[in-house]
Amino acid sequence: MAEENILDTYQSSWNDFYAWELEYASEAITSLATDFPARDLPDAEDSYFSQDIDILSFRPLKRPISGVPLSPPKDLPSVQAHPRYQACTPSNRNIMAKRPQHNPFVLTLFIPFADEPRFQSKYFLEEFLQDSDYEDPKLFWQSLADPDHENIQLQAFLKLRQLGYTMSQIDAEMVLPTTDADGLLLGCKQRDLLEWPGMLKKTKDDILVIEKWDVVSRVDSMLRQFCPFLSCIQPACPSHAHDRELNRNVKPTLNNSSLRQRIKSACDNMCFAFEGDEYIDAAPRALMTKDVISLIELLPDELPCHLAGLSRLSCRDAFAYRSRTFPSVLASGPIHPDSPSRDPNPPPNSWFMERSVIMKVRAINPREENATVTCVECIAHVTARALKAVSFGGKAVRVSGAGPRTRIRASPHRIKSDPSANAGQLPGNATRRCVVNVMPGAEAISGIRGYGCTNVPLQKGNIKTLEVAEAKYGLGAFATQSIKKDEYIGEYVGELYGTREHTSRPYLNLYTGLNYLFDLNRTLALDALTVGNETRYLNHSGENNVIAVAQLVNDEHRILYRATKSIAKNKELFLDYGENYWAEGSFEDYLARREERKNSGEGTDRDAQQDDPDFTHGSETVIESEEA
């Protein structure tokens, strides 16, 4: 009986959801199916779009789960698809590609272009298998987890709760995924579930009856599914890729001064780096709720900047509430003798202030020792204590006074540089001093040469709007306004991965004739095939009007596009891809080389590339320090 009721409830949730969702999805997709604007092109006859265009049409859903009959959805309109492009997820920043697994099972959902004989699926699968770093991997079909199911199952669960079923009764029938740690509620893949008319909304009471729906479980599940850096919402975020376990019942090991030592960059103007201990009493009491206290108790050594992201407090409030929760953190010196705050190479005391001051004192000549300058744009509530060890041009500077007209003095001894600044393959002499949120005047001095941080436009995201339209070589990027010489255009973003990983990508690129790979250096590449923005549409020309420049921003190696000459409105933007880009020739050349190697027992083209120190497959960049 219980099983029947659960099935019925599941069925009705399913029907309600799809009665709404198909129409919603249809509207959303129809609104995307716009025509590209027509342009007068010199070679319109070899237009890329003379090829067949697929028609995407919706079909009624099959029964998605055995035992749950569905009422057929109503017919939906056909939508004309864009020309044959693989999906491009708009993104304003790089994301880490999935790393190759040391796993005997290589999973695939489908083989792209499998119905086209020229594609040669067997070769693709050979390459695809090499994406695993396991010696003898085997290929498996992967079943697709539909995100809609989470919505429906959660809805059914809430309805059953309302009918008086307990969690263990629901679990016992095994119709819905179980509610334990790996089950429906805590294993939920989505943070934001869709809402539809008539759905049961989770009220505060509903949340309370779900035994594990407390802040500890939520944080725990977030740590398992998303970036371990709590305030970051990117799954598999490249900048914060480190493992972290959730500690329970732990006491803080860092006092406030150790926390201050740990901060390498301020999160915003409300960062605790700007506040002294006097703020602890001044912070508003009303915001210090039970959930906030649970969070602080759960993560007692978390930086306030991270706690702020999770608790939706300002960083300085998170700092104040931590100090109130654990009054011992006010003591000076490590709280425990083995405290991790005993960093052998702690960053300079006023690391953050160092950066803000550097940007404001551009009148100083870095070669001039003992010059006294006035810090004209220092943030008003900077304290003299925080400014005691600032540096400029590699020289330590002394500070006297505080506030907007703080005076700083250069002295001949060098300040110790941050030991992690050159970790990884970072370009040239790039440094990471230029952090934009703390430099209100930075845009004014973000010139190409001379004083200032050239990476500021990247950090600010001040991009030029580009129009993507049909061009001589497929789609191209066009200026929607005139762009001046040396102006910043945008950032080339994509999936970040090792040049030796994802060996099946180049095969696909050669087949489609569309290659969005961009070598960052000899070991790292960006691929905008499935994740990117308008800059992926810049075509190649030897007479380019744009160059790509590698820059370092907050520890990350990023690609900035800049105009090399003035570009009039409506003109196409071109980049010089460099010789290596075209080195592999056509798909047919590649297949012929491959056959030849196979017959002579020499292995694949990829093996040859691995042995070739000069092999690269992306565009070339200019490497530039972020401080000119």
Ligand SMILES: C[S@@+](CC[C@H](N)C(=O)[O-])C[C@H]1O[C@@H](n2cnc3c(N)ncnc32)[C@H](O)[C@@H]1O
């Ligand atoms: C980074 S994408 C540029 C955008 C591309 N046109 C599109 O439609 O998505 C690079 C691809 O554009 C095409 N392409 C760009 N410049 C070209 C050129 N000068 N000659 C021939 N093909 C070009 C090639 O197919 C190349 O793999």
